[in-house]
Each structure stands twice: as C-alpha cells, then as structure tokens.
Amino acid sequence: MSSRRPPRGEYIETDTGNKVARKATLVGTQNIMLGGKTVIQPEAMIRGDLIRTIQAQPQSASGAAPNNTAVSIGRYCFLSRGCCLRPPGRLYKGAFTFMPLRMGDHVFVGAGSVVQAASVGSHVHIGARVSIGEFAIIKEYVRILDGTVVPPNMVIPSFSIVAGQPARLIGEVPEGGHEAFELRDLYKTVGNNPQPMPI
Amino acid sequence: MSSKRTPHPPSGPRPPVHLSSSLTISDTAQLTGTHTIEIRSESVIHPRARLESSVGRLAIGRRCVVHERATLGAAPVSSAGLGRVEGVEVAVTLADYVTVEVGAVVEAGETVVGEGTVVGVGARVGAGAVVGKHCTLTPYTEIAAGEVVPDFTVVYSNGLRRTDKRGVAELKNKGMVRQIDVLRRMIPSNPAKFA
Amino acid sequence: MAALTPYTYIQCPCSDFSTLGRSSDPNLPAGTEADDDDDRTFDPRAPRANYTLYPLEYLLYCEDCHQIRCPRCIAEEIVTYYCPNCLFEVPSSNLKSEGNRCTRSCFQCPVCIGPLTVTSVETKPDPSLLAAPDNAATPHAGPYALICSYCAWSSAEVGIQFEKPNGIHAQLAKLRNGGSTRLTAKERKERRKDPSFRPQPATEGQGTPNEAEDLDLETQFANLKAFHQGQLANPNSADTGLSALGDLGFSSPTSLSRIMSIYTGGSLQDKKAKSRVGAMREALDANEGLQLAKLDESAAIEALRSEGHGSTASAAQLADQPPNLGEEHLHGRGRFTSELRPIPYLLRTKRSKRCPVCRHIISKPEAKVQTTRFRIRLVAGSYIPSIAIRPLSLSGGTGTGTGTSASGPAVPGALLEPLRPAHYLLTFKNPIFETIKVTLGAPAKTPGRLASKVTVLCPEFEIDANTDVWDEALNQGGGSERDKRRRRGEDGAAAAGGGGGAGSQSNINHQNQLEVGKIWERGRNWVSIVVEVVPASLRLEEGDPPLAEDEDVLEIPMFVRVEWEGEAGGDEVGSVATRDREAREKRELAYWCVLGLGRIRP
Numbered sequence: 001m002s003s004r005r006p007p008r009g010e011y012i013e014t015d016t017g018n019k020v021a022r023k024a025t026l027v028g029t030q031n032i033m034l035g036g037k038t039v040i041q042p043e044a045m046i047r048g049d050l051i052r053t054i055q056a057q058p059q060s061a062s063g064a065a066p067n068n069t070a071v072s073i074g075r076y077c078f079l080s081r082g083c084c085l086r087p088p089g090r091l092y093k094g095a096f097t098f099m100p101l102r103m104g105d106h107v108f109v110g111a112g113s114v115v116q117a118a119s120v121g122s123h124v125h126i127g128a129r130v131s132i133g134e135f136a137i138i139k140e141y142v143r144i145l146d147g148t149v150v151p152p153n154m155v156i157p158s159f160s161i162v163a164g165q166p167a168r169l170i171g172e173v174p175e176g177g178h179e180a181f182e183l184r185d186l187y188k189t190v191g192n193n194p195q196p197m198p199i
Numbered sequence: 200m201s202s203k204r205t206p207h208p209p210s211g212p213r214p215p216v217h218l219s220s221s222l223t224i225s226d227t228a229q230l231t232g233t234h235t236i237e238i239r240s241e242s243v244i245h246p247r248a249r250l251e252s253s254v255g256r257l258a259i260g261r262r263c264v265v266h267e268r269a270t271l272g273a274a275p276v277s278s279a280g281l282g283r284v285e286g287v288e289v290a291v292t293l294a295d296y297v298t299v300e301v302g303a304v305v306e307a308g309e310t311v312v313g314e315g316t317v318v319g320v321g322a323r324v325g326a327g328a329v330v331g332k333h334c335t336l337t338p339y340t341e342i343a344a345g346e347v348v349p350d351f352t353v354v355y356s357n358g359l360r361r362t363d364k365r366g367v368a369e370l371k372n373k374g375m376v377r378q379i380d381v382l383r384r385m386i387p388s389n390p391a392k393f394a
Numbered sequence: 395m396a397a398l399t400p401y402t403y404i405q406c407p408c409s410d411f412s413t414l415g416r417s418s419d420p421n422l423p424a425g426t427e428a429d430d431d432d433d434r435t436f437d438p439r440a441p442r443a444n445y446t447l448y449p450l451e452y453l454l455y456c457e458d459c460h461q462i463r464c465p466r467c468i469a470e471e472i473v474t475y476y477c478p479n480c481l482f483e484v485p486s487s488n489l490k491s492e493g494n495r496c497t498r499s500c501f502q503c504p505v506c507i508g509p510l511t512v513t514s515v516e517t518k519p520d521p522s523l524l525a526a527p528d529n530a531a532t533p534h535a536g537p538y539a540l541i542c543s544y545c546a547w548s549s550a551e552v553g554i555q556f557e558k559p560n561g562i563h564a565q566l567a568k569l570r571n572g573g574s575t576r577l578t579a580k581e582r583k584e585r586r587k588d589p590s591f592r593p594q595p596a597t598e599g600q601g602t603p604n605e606a607e608d609l610d611l612e613t614q615f616a617n618l619k620a621f622h623q624g625q626l627a628n629p630n631s632a633d634t635g636l637s638a639l640g641d642l643g644f645s646s647p648t649s650l651s652r653i654m655s656i657y658t659g660g661s662l663q664d665k666k667a668k669s670r671v672g673a674m675r676e677a678l679d680a681n682e683g684l685q686l687a688k689l690d691e692s693a694a695i696e697a698l699r700s701e702g703h704g705s706t707a708s709a710a711q712l713a714d715q716p717p718n719l720g721e722e723h724l725h726g727r728g729r730f731t732s733e734l735r736p737i738p739y740l741l742r743t744k745r746s747k748r749c750p751v752c753r754h755i756i757s758k759p760e761a762k763v764q765t766t767r768f769r770i771r772l773v774a775g776s777y778i779p780s781i782a783i784r785p786l787s788l789s790g791g792t793g794t795g796t797g798t799s800a801s802g803p804a805v806p807g808a809l810l811e812p813l814r815p816a817h818y819l820l821t822f823k824n825p826i827f828e829t830i831k832v833t834l835g836a837p838a839k840t841p842g843r844l845a846s847k848v849t850v851l852c853p854e855f856e857i858d859a860n861t862d863v864w865d866e867a868l869n870q871g872g873g874s875e876r877d878k879r880r881r882r883g884e885d886g887a888a889a890a891g892g893g894g895g896a897g898s899q900s901n902i903n904h905q906n907q908l909e910v911g912k913i914w915e916r917g918r919n920w921v922s923i924v925v926e927v928v929p930a931s932l933r934l935e936e937g938d939p940p941l942a943e944d945e946d947v948l949e950i951p952m953f954v955r956v957e958w959e960g961e962a963g964g965d966e967v968g969s970v971a972t973r974d975r976e977a978r979e980k981r982e983l984a985y986w987c988v989l990g991l992g993r994i995r996p
Contacts, residue, residue, distance in 0.1 A: 025227075027246055045247065045267060049385055084267065084301055089378065096377035114301045114320045114338075123766075131320040131338035133543065139481075140766045149338045151508040151544035157478045157742060158766050165339065165356050166508040166544045169478070174465070175747075175757050176451035176773035199782070199821055199920050335546055355545040356506055361704070363546045365515075 009192040010042070019191040024079075033072040035105065039190050044079040044109075046071050047086035054097040070098065074105035074122060076183045082112040088134035088152075099135070106183045110146065117150075121158070123181035141173050141181060214252045218390045223382060226389035232272065234290070236393075238263075243382045245269075248299075254307035255290035260314075262296050262375055264382070269299040269318075272307040280326035280344035283308035294332070296372045303336075306344070313350065315368050333368045398947060398992050400783035400818070403447035404774070405436060405986040406464030408750070436951045436986040437841040447988055453774035454756045456749040462774050462985060467750045468757075474744040476763040479509060483763050484741055495716060495738035499562040501540055504711060504734035508544035512559045515539045515550060540736050552732050563738060571733055618683030625675070626651060694729060707731050746770075778956060779822045779832065779857065783989055786817040786914075786924060809995040810948055812931040817908065818991055823920040824857040828958045831856050832921075835953035840930075843938075844994075847928040848950050851910050860919040925950070929994045948991045955984040 011019040016036035024040045026032060028048030040046070048070045070087045079085070089098040101115070104122030109115060113130040121140035126132065130144050133152030138144075142156050145163035156162055161171040188195040214230055217237040225246040230236055232252030238244065242263040250257055250265075251272040265271065272290045275281050284290075290307035294314040299305060303318045308326030315333040318324060322336045325344030332350040336342065340354045348354065351363040437443065445466060454463045475484040479500035488497075501510040515537055537555040540562065541548045549555065553572040556565045570576050677684040697705065706729055716737055746758040758770040785808075810816055824830050834853040839845040914922040929948050932941065959978040 025247060027227075047246075047267065049246075051385065053381055053384075086267070086301065089381075091374050091377060094377075096374065096381045098381070112302070112321075129321065129339065133338075139764075147339070149544075151542075153511050153543055154509045155479050155481065157476070157481060157763075160478075165337070166506055168507055174452040174773075175454060175768070175771050176775045179775070180451065199823065199917055199922075337544060353546045359506075359545075361505065361545060361547075364551045365541065365546055365548045 011039075011191050013191060019187075028070060031068050031070040033069050035073055035075040035077075037075050037184075037187055038073055038077040038079070039187055040079045041081045041083075041190070043082045045084040045086075046079075047084070050087045050089065050098040052087075052098055052100060054092055054095055069100055071101045071103070073103045074107065076105055076187055077103060077107045077109070078183050078186055079109045080111040080113075080128070083109045084114045085109070086114070086116050088116045088118055090134065104140065106181055108181075108183060108186075116152075123178070125181060141178060143173060145170075213393070214250075216393050218394065220390075222390065223379075223386050223388040224390050224393065225386050226392045228393075230393050232257075239295075241379055241383075243379055243386065245382075245386065249273075251307070252290060254284045255287040255309075257291050258289055259291075259293045260295040260297065262372075262379055263293050263298070264375065264379065265293075265299045266301045266303075268302045270304045271299065273304045275306045275308060275326035275344060276323075277325060277344050280306055280308060283327040283344060296375055298375070300338070308344070315372055333363065333371070335363060398990065400785070400992060401990040402450065402781045402783060403438075403988045403990070404450055404453060404462065404778075405443075405446050405988070406448060406453065406462055406467060407985060408464060408467035409442065409446035435837045435841055436953070436988075438949045438951050438988040439842050439945070443988075450775050450778070450780055451773070454747060455772050455774045455777045456752060456754060456756050457772055458752045458754050459749060460981065460983065461751075462778070462983075463747075463749055463756060468747040469750055469753075470745045470747055472743045473746050473759060474761050474763060475741045476744070477739050478742045479739045481763050489741075494741050496741060497563045497738070499560060500739040501562065501566075501736035502714075502739060503542035503545060503547050504707075504715065504737055505547045505731065506542060506545040507714060507737070508542045510540040510542050510547075510549070510736055512538050512556070512562060513541045514559070515548075515555065549736055552734060554736070566736065571735060614680075614683050614685055616683075617681060618677060621677050621682040622650065697730060701730070705730050705732065707734055776825045778983060778985075779824050779830065779954075781954075781987065781989070782821040782823070783991065784819045784821065785992075786819045808992070810927075810929045810992045812929050812933075812994050815926055815928050816991075818925045818927065818989075819914060819922050820925055820989070821920055821922045822855075822857055824860050825919075826958065827859050827861070828960060829856055829859050830956050830958040833955040833957070834923075835955070836925075836950055840948070840950055842945070844930040844932065844945065846930040846948050846950075846994075849926040850923065850952070851908060851926060852913055852923040855913055855921050855923065857916075857921045858919050925989075927991060932994055932996045946994050946996065948994055950989045950991065952987050952989055953984065954987055955982065957982050 009022075011021050013019050014034075014036075016034070018034045018036060018038045018040070020026070020034075020040045021042040021044070023042035025043070025045040026040070026048065027046065028051070031048035031051050032046050051068045051070045071085050073085075085101060085103070087098040087101045089096060099118060101117060101119070103115075103120045104124070106123045107120055108125045110126055110128035110130060112128055113126050113132070115126065115130075115132045116134045117132045117136040117138055118134075120126075120132075120138045121142065123141045124138055125143045127144055127146035127148065129146055130148045130150070132138070132144075132150045133154065135153050136150050137155045138150075139156060139158040139160075141159050143161045144150065144156075144167070145161070147165075148163050148167045149165040150156070150162070151166040154167060156167070159173040160169050161173060162168060163170050185198055189197050214232040215235045216230065217235055218224065219238060219240040219242070221240040222238050222242045222244070224238070224244040225248070227246040228244045229247070229249045230252075231249070232254075234252040234254070234256045236250050236252050236257045236259075238259040239261045241261055242259055242265070244250070244265045245267040247267045248265045249268070249270040251270065251274075254272060254274070257272050259265070259271070271293070275284060284307055287307070287309045289309060291305050292309075292311045293299070293305075294312065294316075296315045297312050298317045299312075300318060300320045300322070302321045304323045305312060305318065306324060306326040306328075310324055310326055311329045312318060312324065313330055313332035313334065316330050317335050318330075319336050319340060320338040322338060322340040322342075324330060324336070324342045325346065327345040328342045328348070329346075330336070330342060330348045331352060334348055334351065335353045335355075337353070337355040340358070342348060342354070351368075353361050353363050355361070438447065446464070448464050452465055454468060455461070456463050472486075475486060475489060475494075476482060477484065477496035477498065477500050479496060480498050482496075482498065484492075484496070499512060502508065503510050536557050536559070538557070538559045539548050539550040539555050554566065554569050555573065556562060556569075558565065568575050711731070711734060714737055715734060744759045744761065744763070747756055748754065749756050755770055756772045758768060759765075760767045760769060822832055832855055834850050836848050836850050836853075838849070839847055908924055908926070914924050916922070927948060927950070932946055934941070958981050960981045961978065
C-alpha cells in the first residue's frame with residue numbers, strides 16, 4: 001500500500017514533523033495537542049471538541065485561561081486508519097463533564113480501535129478493533145492485543161499483555177521486548193515521501 | 200469501517216427529515232436514503248454519525264445520543280438479515296434515552312432498540328432484532344438478526360448474558376439528561392442543513 | 395485456516411543435557427560443546443521442544459557464562475509486590491499477615507473479572523428529580539455498592555452493601571453474602587484464645603457436629619491442630635476413634651508426625667513419638683475440629699429449580715474466587731452466582747532474574763512501582779543476531795523477473811504449495827560491535843514424517859559490526875555513503891574464509907538470480923540470504939494417523955554458530971585463560987533455532 005505514491009500529498013506534514021492525513025477527521029483542532037512526529041492515518045478521528053466543562057479546582061489566582069486541551073498526544077504516536085480518540089466523560093458532582101485524554105510517546109493505535117482512556121502511557125501498543133473504556137489508565141510498555149475490550153476504569157500496569165472481553169492479563173512483556181515498542185522506524189514509512197522499513 | 204467514503208456532498212437524494220427543533224445534530228452527520236428520518240426532541244447526533252433510510256423510515260426517540268461513526272439503518276450483512284429488509288416500513292426504531300456508541304451499527308429491517316439501552320462501541324444489532332429496555336450491549340457485541348433481547352439484559356464477554364439488577368435505570372436516564380446538556384453546548388448544531 | 399506469520403524460535407541450551415553438565419565448568423568456552431551435537435538434528439516437533447523454544451525477546455544472556463538463558467532456567471527473585479489496580483507497593487511484611495491480595499479497595503467482578511468501582515446506591519431514586527435536572531448536587535450518601543462497569547454486576551445482588559465508600563476490604567471481611575455480619579479474622583482469633591468460649595456458637599445445636607454450622611475454616615484448622623498436638627503429646631489416651639485403621643498405621647503418631655514434617659519442615663518431628671507405639675483417635679466433635687460434610691442438597695436443588703441454570707456460577711468464576719477465609723467450608727458449595735464474592739486484586743510483582751549457573755543477576759528492575767527502568771537488563775537480543783523471515787517473490791515485485799518458476803507465497807501468511815519450491819529471505823542482523831561470522835546448518839529434510847526439503851543457499855557469511863547508529867542517521871539521505879558501506883561489506887565477505895560469503899553484488903538483487911553460496915543482500919550490520927524449501931505433500935498413506943495439530947506448519951530446525959573476536963576481558967571469571975590475553979579473544983556461540991515459514995496447503 002505504501003509503495004503507491006499518491007499524486008498529491010496524501011498527508012499534511014507539519015513543522016514539528018506530524019504527518020496528518022488529509023482524510024483524517026480532527027474535530028476541534030484547537031484543543032488537540034500533538035507532540036510532533038505523530039502519524040495520523042486516513043479516516044482516523046480525534047474529538048477535540050469534547051472539552052472539559054468543569055475544572056476540578058477553581059482556577060488559581062494566576063487568572064490564566066482555562067486549559068482546554070481535550071486530547072494531548074506525545075511524540076512518535078501512530079494512529080492507524082479508522083481509529084478514534086475521544087475524551088472520556090462522566091458525572092462529576094452531579095454534572096456531566098468530559099476529561100482530557102492524555103497519551104504518551106510511541107503509542108500505536110490499531111485500525112478501527114476506539115480509545116476513551118484517561119491516560120495512555122508511553123510505549124503502548126493497542127491492536128486493531130480494540131475498545132478502551134472510559135477513564136481506563138494504561139501505563140507504559142503495555143500491549144493490548146486485537147479485539148480486546150478494556151472495561152471502563154480499568155488500570156493496566158506496566159509490562160502487561162492483555163486480551164479478551166473484558167481484558168485480562170495474559171502475559172508480561174519480556175525484558176527483550178522493550179525495543180519493539182519504538183515507532184521511529186514506522187514513522188518514516190508513511191507520509192508523502194515514504195521510506196522502506198529499515199532492516 | 201474502511202468502506203468507501205461517501206463523497207462530501209452526499210450522493211443520491213436527500214432524505215426527507217422530520218427534526219425536532221430542540222435536537223442537536225452536527226453538520227458532518229450523514230443522512231442518506233429515501234425514506235423519512237424522524238428525530239425527536241433533545242436527541243444528539245454526533246459528527247460523522249450515519250443515518251441511512253434507504254430501506255425504510257428511521258424513528259429516533261427523545262434524548263437519544265448517536266455517537267460518531269455509529270450507523271443506523273445499515274444494510275444487513277448476514278443472509279438471515281437480508282431477508283428482513285423487504286417491504287419494511289420502519290427500518291430502525293430507537294426508543295427514548297438510547298445511546299448508540301462510537302462505531303456501533305444498527306441494521307435496517309424493523310429493528311427496535313428499547314428505552315435506556317446502550318449499544319456499546321462497535322456493537323452490531325442485526326436486522327429485525329428487538330432489544331428490550333435498559334439493556335447494555337458491551338463493546339463489539341453482536342446481536343443476530345431477528346433476535347429478541349429481554350429487558351435489562353447485559354450482553355458481555357462475546358455473547359454471555361445476564362440480567363442487570365442494579366436498578367439504576369432512572370439514574371442513568373438522569374445522567375443522560377446531564378450529558379445531553381453538555382453536548383448541546385459543544386456540538387454546533389445545524390439542522391437547517393438537512394431540512 | 396489461520397494465517398501464520400513466519401517466526402523464529404531459539405532453543406535455550408538449558409534443555410540440552412550435554413551442555414547442562416558442562417556449562418557450569420568455567421574453563422570451557424561456551425559453544426564448543428555444541429559441536430558434538432552437529433550430527434543430531436534438533437526436532438522442533440519433539441514433545442520436549444515445546445518447553446525449550448522461545449522468541450528472541452524472551453531470552454536473556456549471561457555475560458559471564460556466555461550463554462543464552464530462558465524464562466524456564468533463570469532463577470527469579472521478587473523485588474516489589476504491588477497492586478495492579480491502585481499501583482501501591484505492598485511491603486513483604488504485610489504479605490505474611492494480610493495475604494497476597496490488595497487490602498485497599500481494589501476488587502474484580504466475580505462474574506466477568508472487570509474492575510469494580512464503589513458507587514453510592516440511591517435506594518429510591520425519586521422520579522420527580524428527572525423533571526428538575528437543576529438539582530445538581532446528588533446526595534452522595536450511602537449505602538455504597540461495588541459495581542462492575544462492564545457487565546453491570548452489583549454487590550447489592552448478593553446482598554453486600556457498605557456504609558462507607560472507603561476501606562472496602564475491611565468492611566467486606568465483616569460481611570457475609572446476604573448482608574449478615576461475621577467476625578473478622580482478628581476477632582475469631584481472640585475468640586479462639588478465650589477458653590470460656592465454645593468454638594461454635596450454640597445458636598442451633600448443642601455442640602453436636604451436625605449442627606456446627608459456624609465452624610469456619612481457620613477455626614476448624616486451629617481446633618484440629620490443637621487436638622492433634624494433644625494426641626501427639628499423649629498417644630495413650632484411652633478412646634480410639636477409628637481403631638480399625640490402626641493396623642494400617644494411619645492413626646499412629648509416627649505417620650502423623652512424618653506427614654506433618656513434610657509440610658512444616660520438620661518442626662513437628664517428635665523424636666519421642668517414634669519410639670512410642672500406640673494408636674491415636676480421630677477428632678470426635680467440633681471442639682476437636684471435626685466437621686461433617688453436609689450432604690443435604692435439597693436447598694440447592696430447590697434453588698436450581700426456581701432460578702434455573704442461569705443462576706449457577708461457571709467453573710471459571712469459581713476458580714477466580716479467593717480462598718474464603720473465615721467462612722465455613724466450600725466443599726460442595728459455591729454453586730450459585732449469589733454465593734460469589736468480589737475478588738480482591740491479586741498482587742503483582744517485579745522480579746529480578748539470576749543466571750542459574752553462575753548466580754549473577756542478569757535482569758533487575760528498579761524497585762519503584764511506577765518506574766519502568768532496569769538496573770540490569772542483559773537481553774539475548776543485544777548479543778546474538780536476530781533472524782527475520784520474509785517470503786521472497788521472484789516473479790513479481792521488481793518487474794524484471796527472469797522467468798524463475800519458483801516463488802514464495804506473495805502474501806505473507808499465504809499457504810505454501812506442496813511440492814513446489816518456495817524461497818524465503820532470512821535477514822540476520824548483528825547487534826554487537828564486532829564483525830561476526832555466521833555458519834548455518836540445516837538438515838536437508840525436515841524431521842518428522844512430513845519431510846520437506848530445505849536448502850540454505852548461503853550457509854556461511856560475515857556480518858559487519860553494529861557501528862554507531864548515529865553514523866547511519868547522519869548519513870541518511872546521502873545514499874552514496876550507504877552504498878559505499880554496502881560494497882565495502884561485500885568485499886569483506888569475499889575475503890572471508892571458506893568462500894562462504896563470496897561477494898554478492900547488490901545488482902544480483904535486481905537480476906533475481908539465485909546463486910548457491912551467495913549472499914542476497916547486505917547492509918550496515920545485516921545480511922540477507924535465501925533458503926529454498928520444497929514443502930512436503932500433506933497427502934497421507936492409507937492407515938496413517940491423521941495430521942496432528944500444527945503438523946502442517948513447515949518448520950526448519952537450523953543450527954546457528956556465531957564466531958567473533960571480542961576484547962579479552964581479563965577480569966572475567968569465565969573467560970578463557972589459555973589464549974592470548976593481550977590480543978583479541980575468539981568467541982563462539984552456537985544454538986539451535988526453528989524457522990516457522992508457514993502452513994502447507996492441504
């Protein structure tokens with residue numbers, strides 16, 4: 001698929017190295033923070049419009065504008081075709097509010113997966129057709145296999161491999177498996193000038 | 200999900216709509232088909248939700264929330280479902296307080312989803328299925344065509360079933376009111392586009 | 395049929411008896427002993443192979459023994475215990491007293507194992523509130539229940555509700571399913587100590603064993619223990635409970651103390667008891683720890699009749715239930731979902747790993763729960779070359795195909811055609827900072843009754859050192875530098891002994907020619923070679939046993955021998971002292987691996 005060169009740039013490449021497909025759907029872009037070198041494939045969707053409406057503490061004396069970031073994404077993340085990131089929402093003190101979704105570096109989100117976590121740590125691999133329930137917390141170095149349903153509020157500690165509906169721990173990431181989470185090489189293989197995967 | 204994108208100005212005829220004045224519908228929602236699409240008061244249609252009325256009418260109740268990329272009235276995928284699309288009047292009925300989560304599909308063919316039911320992320324309700332009141336279909340659940348799901352059923356873990364005994368139906372409906380309250384402020388509504 | 399992506403598994407030497415004995419000998423360089431095995435082909439289908447093959451990522455490497463270590467042979471030591479839900483560390487001293495589960499408020503759903511959250515249950519939701527949504531602050535007052543956000547289970551279903559939203563574990567310990575209270579472990583212990591208190595509350599019966607409803611597991615064990623210790627001390631007590639068995643030695647104090655010593659490590663071994671002959675009696679009542687099995691199942695049958703099978707718990711659900719300390723025996727009980735209890739999270743651990751031979755630590759995580767760093771992490775991937783497998787399509791792809799009939803499956807994971815030659819590209823990547831020489835050995839036919847033919851076209855070659863990554867990074871885009879590098883590598887290979895890696899020009903690649911003894915392609919620290927396979931036919935003779943599971947997967951056992959010259963480490967314990975120490979030291983590592991290529995079309 002990547003060998004085919006689209007006539008016009010399929011991706012918009014930003015100054016910080018983000019590669020955002022023209023056919024990706026980013027709603028509320030002003031509330032989406034990209035750390036740089038992140039790939040957003042076609043048909044991926046990010047709901048930046050679902051911002052937090054209740055601040056946990058009233059804004060401190062600084063008087064700064066309330067932080068409206070709805071989705072923040074680190075560096076070298078890879079959002080595959082058809083995935084969807086959206087902030088989780090819940091009732092807080094009797095009123096409904098969305099809360100921000102934070103994502104670390106080197107996070108891979110597989111095709112068609114829906115992520116509504118509160119936070120996703122760095123070096124996390126989320127397979128295809130995965131549902132991450134609202135307010136789940138996923139720590140670093142976690143592998144979520146294809147088709148997993150992570151229930152809302154679940155905490156997945158580091159070095160877990162989870163699968164199933166609902167997700168359960170099925171193994172631990174071995175010591176030698178840390179490097180496999182790196183997405184620098186994958187980053188180069190997409191975009192308007194894709195390179196072959198280095199060996 | 201990776202199916203062909205519909206071109207930006209929706210192809211084909213614009214379906215006749217019957218929209219309540221108090222609803223919230225994103226202008227990137229996609230309404231296609233030939234039959235009437237009726238959405239009642241205070242319901243919310245998220246961006247990129249797809250409502251297809253090519254088989255029959257869509258009737259969406261009060262205070263329903265249809266999330267992004269959810270599809271109502273999709274053509275059935277199973278052969279059993281395909282047999283149910285002939286000559287139906289109402290393709291999909293959503294009662295009040297129904298939530299259809301991201302990427303979920305409700306197939307056309309007299310399909311009914313009862314009050315307060317949550318159709319989870321990526322779930323699929325087959326053509327002609329009748330899902331009862333206050334059911335919970337967990338993510339990626341599949342309800343076969345023509346199946347009847349009793350009230351308060353929870354379908355989980357690849358099709359296991361149990362009965363919801365929490366007794367929080369009222370509470371959940373109340374929560375939805377709050378949620379809709381917030382969503383209508385966030386999603387720019389443009390019902391005029393579809394009228 | 396499930397698609398199969400090609401894989402490489404490596405055999406840990408721990409399963410090889412010939413190396414087991416000798417690798418503990420520090421004067422032998424690791425690897426040489428493997429020479430004896432050259433004539434013995436490793437069979438990946440042997441039952442034993444199941445336990446010896448690992449993907450490279452799972453293997454560690456001992457720098458002192460110069461040997462691969464696998465999860466099965468390393469010795470683990472627990473560094474930290476923590477709860478996987480709240481991520482709080484649990485001191486190991488707490489473990490002894492509190493058990494191996496989280497004692498905060500972390501619970502799993504007994505129905506679906508999803509996480510439970512504490513939620514206030516408003517017993518009577520006022521429907522009028524719906525009409526007045528402005529009534530914002532919902533009263534956050536008890537009672538509370540644990541609710542599963544996945545399958546909607548609620549602890550209220552089994553009659554458990556809490557007064558406070560915190561300290562759930564302690565509250566739960568006092569609650570029985572159905573809501574009645576029970577004594578905590580501490581209270582029971584105190585009660586046991588109190589001699590004036592009869593172990594079973596005389597609510598229903600008068601101490602007859604049948605009525606000993608409330609004899610919980612711990613009390614029963616304590617009673618039994620006290621009773622038997624009394625028996626050991628005084629074996630000549632008059633009444634013998636089951637004297638008929640006395641002849642078999644079941645009730646002799648000697649056999650009891652022998653059995654107890656097995657479990658308690660000899661602390662109960664009573665020297666005096668051995669000399670004494672005499673029979674002991676068995677426990678007779680609840681005071682002594684006797685509890686009769688309840689064989690009256692009518693209640694269970696009645697419940698099954700009224701509730702149906704939907705109300706029964708599955709075997710998996712029962713297996714997930716924690717040992718229910720403080721409750722009575724679950725023999726023959728725990729059949730209904732109404733008897734399930736929230737499961738406190740099992741603690742998880744961070745573990746360090748030691749080499750089984752030299753006891754050096756080869757992996758050690760930092761103790762803090764939230765950090766992911768390691769103090770020591772010697773993984774095999776940074777010592778031995780990785781092997782990637784890719785089907786090689788000769789006819790398609792580059793378009794300049796020169797009419798080779800053979801080709802691998804074009805799509806990865808596609809089925810292999812029986813009896814048609816297919817080609818696979820093996821890419822070896824060198825992780826170390828020295829040039830390595832690789833020698834491969836594979837049987838001409840795969841072992842087992844379905845013998846596929848295997849030809850490794852270039853069984854001997856050199857791979858350049860893994861030079862600084864930044865060199866390449868800086869030179870990126872400047873293709874010329876890379877090409878130079880590549881060519882230089884080829885010259886090096888041509889010079890290499892044995893004519894193994896005789897210079898393959900990268901243009902060979904474009905001509906799509908397969909030549910025996912030639913490398914397909916080479917790069918900075920990698921080399922690709924071609925393996926030709928002729929898959930066996932899956933057609934079986936009449937009367938043969940049918941195909942076993944995964945017998946249709948084409949797996950090639952391959953012996954890999956890696957040689958390199960390393961810095962002679964004088965301070966190393968296990969280094970070879972005989973060779974030139976001041977100069978460079980020759981190193982060698984050899985192991986079996988298994989290449990899984992794909993399934994053969996039936």
